[in-house]
Amino acid sequence: METLEIPSFITYAIPAFFLLIGVELSFQWITGRKLYNFRDSIADLSTGVLNRGFTLLYIGFTVAAYSLLFEKLRLVRWDLEDPAQLWMSAILGFLVFDFLYYWAHRMSHEWNVLWAGHVVHHQSEEFNLTVALRQPAFHQLFTWIFFLPLALLGIHPAVLIAIGEISLIYQFWIHTRVIKDLGLLEWILNTPSHHRVHHGRNPEYIDKNHGGTLIIWDRLFGTFAREREEPVYGIVKPFRSYDPLYANLQYWREIVGLMRRASGPLDKLRILFRPPGFEPEHPEKPIVVPSVRPGAQPYRQSTSWARILYVGFWFAVVSGLSLAFLVSESTSVWVLLAVVLWSTLSLVALGQMLSETRRWKQLEAMRLSLTAVLCILLTSSYREWLPEPVGAGLMHVPFFWAVLYAACALGLGWLIGISGRQARQHAEESSAL
Ligand SMILES: [Zn+2]
Numbered sequence: 427m428e429t430l431e432i433p434s435f436i437t438y439a440i441p442a443f444f445l446l447i448g449v450e451l452s453f454q455w456i457t458g459r460k461l462y463n464f465r466d467s468i469a470d471l472s473t474g475v476l477n478r479g480f481t482l483l484y485i486g487f488t489v490a491a492y493s494l495l496f497e498k499l500r501l502v503r504w505d506l507e508d509p510a511q512l513w514m515s516a517i518l519g520f521l522v523f524d525f526l527y528y529w530a531h532r533m534s535h536e537w538n539v540l541w542a543g544h545v546v547h548h549q550s551e552e553f554n555l556t557v558a559l560r561q562p563a564f565h566q567l568f569t570w571i572f573f574l575p576l577a578l579l580g581i582h583p584a585v586l587i588a589i590g591e592i593s594l595i596y597q598f599w600i601h602t603r604v605i606k607d608l609g610l611l612e613w614i615l616n617t618p619s620h621h622r623v624h625h626g627r628n629p630e631y632i633d634k635n636h637g638g639t640l641i642i643w644d645r646l647f648g649t650f651a652r653e654r655e656e657p658v659y660g661i662v663k664p665f666r667s668y669d670p671l672y673a674n675l676q677y678w679r680e681i682v683g684l685m686r687r688a689s690g691p692l693d694k695l696r697i698l699f700r701p702p703g704f705e706p707e708h709p710e711k712p713i714v715v716p717s718v719r720p721g722a723q724p725y726r727q728s729t730s731w732a733r734i735l736y737v738g739f740w741f742a743v744v745s746g747l748s749l750a751f752l753v754s755e756s757t758s759v760w761v762l763l764a765v766v767l768w769s770t771l772s773l774v775a776l777g778q779m780l781s782e783t784r785r786w787k788q789l790e791a792m793r794l795s796l797t798a799v800l801c802i803l804l805t806s807s808y809r810e811w812l813p814e815p816v817g818a819g820l821m822h823v824p825f826f827w828a829v830l831y832a833a834c835a836l837g838l839g840w841l842i843g844i845s846g847r848q849a850r851q852h853a854e855e856s857s858a859l
């Protein structure tokens with residue numbers, strides 16, 4: 427197979443994503459219109475980090491399977507040395523990709539097995555640019571099959587990866603309430619207005635506007651809905667947790683419950699291909715989406731400034747360090763696995779702290795201890811066994827490590843303080859009884 431060097435557009439787009447989030451945040455401060463919620467955005471970005479990590483673990487398998495099909499079964503052979511043919515294959519590939527994306531996305535709303543992954547993108551009750559980065563960790567394990575016809579058309583795997591990244595980058599900016607409508611472009615392109623409808627849980631907006639870059643597929647196949655009133659965002663059964671791993675597993679638990687309720691083995695299996703809201707005991711019953719109160723407010727809890735600073739600091743460290751390794755080409759599979767495990771544990775602990783679950787303190791203590799041990803390992807023999815992450819220079823600055831050690835020690839001290847206070851309170855209460 428011809429080798430084709432195409433840069434990773436996503437890697438370059440990440441700084442632009444954060445710049446645009448900054449612009450939207452400034453808009454919130456200037457206008458006083460509440461667009462962001464700290465806990466929700468941290469949860470969105472945490473699922474984004476998990477998405478990058480887990481996808482990298484299995485993307486090799488999906489690319490290999492696609493490449494095999496491309497090698498053996500392609501019906502068209504493009505001369506990729508010729509720039510005209512390369513561009514033609516890329517443009518045709520993009521159009522067909524967008525068409526297949528529409529179906530993959532539509533089925534992700536209509537089949538439980540695919541909704542289990544895609545639901546992550548829809549759990550937020552906010553609508554801002556951080557929601558765009560709220561992406562599932564395991565979804566691509568299933569959806570890559572939809573894109574196999576591109577192999578028959580001779581679309582090179584590297585071209586397909588580039589097309590997929592461009593589509594994802596396009597879909598970033600449409601997650602905003604700041605842009606109202608785009609005039610004539612609304613006829614062809616998927617726009618913020620169309621995508622707000624897609625994220626709405628108003629009955630008239632459910633399962634509408636599945637398009638990626640183009641909206642023409644929805645217009646053609648009858649799933650288009652115009653934005654008539656501001657949608658109420660989120661999913662029909664509200665999801666109330668900031669834990670990014672639970673966000674990815676929650677609907678699978680629901681599927682298992684539905685399968686238990688179904689009678690025969692075939693009906694149990696069919697649950698995977700039933701739409702969300704299907705009840706095994708009443709298969710004929712139409713699915714009714716509950717109405718929403720216009721102007722209903724999203725789930726928002728206030729957070730103390732100390733908690734915002736604490737979680738904000740650790741989120742920046744965890745996501746920054748993880749992404750530095752994940753986007754580095756020299757990262758081996760073992761380091762990748764270690765980074766994914768550490769970042770998952772860390773973001774779960776921070777998410778559970780924000781959700782104030784019963785076990786958040788134990789998890790946080792575990793995370794801080796593990797991070798301190800990793801810091802010791804990284805500072806002692808870092809050069810010998812670790813690949814160069816992006817921004818490796820920072821790892822040679824002693825101050826960087828000093829800050830991390832201090833943060834781990836202070837965090838553990840804080841947790842011991844809280845636990846001690848609670849134990850004393852508990853003892854006083856039981857002696858009063
Ligand atoms: Zn969707």
Ligand SMILES: [Zn+2]
Pocket residue numbers: 547557558601621625
């Ligand atoms: Zn979206």
